[in-house]
Amino acid sequence: MRIIAFITDACAVREILSHLGEATSPPPVVLARGPPLWEMADADQGEFDPPAQPIPDYEFDQRIAC
Template sequence: MNLWSHPLQEVQYETCSYEVFPLLCPDCGGDMRILAFLTAAEPADAILAHLGLPTTPPPLSPARGPPQHDLGLDADPGFDFDQSAGA
């Protein structure tokens, strides 16, 4: 298995699964080709810096909890009854 096989499989998967065509030019619709896959951070950072793009990912926001109304914490007065009374 060569170094190209796994990344190419991912491109093919995206094409089939999501109907995304990563190898078509978004401007003209022409075919694009893969020149290289960057696996080291240093060359990728150098290319991004040269293009004026950020080299660090955006900060992650903390996860938020679910909306409180979905938890059922608010008591529904229709279900409030005395269970201690005999049947």
């Protein structure tokens, strides 16, 4: 498939879209949603944090390569 024409006339684009049964106006703008709710409903703030990783039981130095 390759591009053989590029239509810039708004009236022609509207007529083509209506002939094809497509929407001729942009979709309505919706409000952005809030951040995900990570806290459980009955937990206090900071008590439950799924992405947090526990502190390891051993000392780890990234400078040492095995």
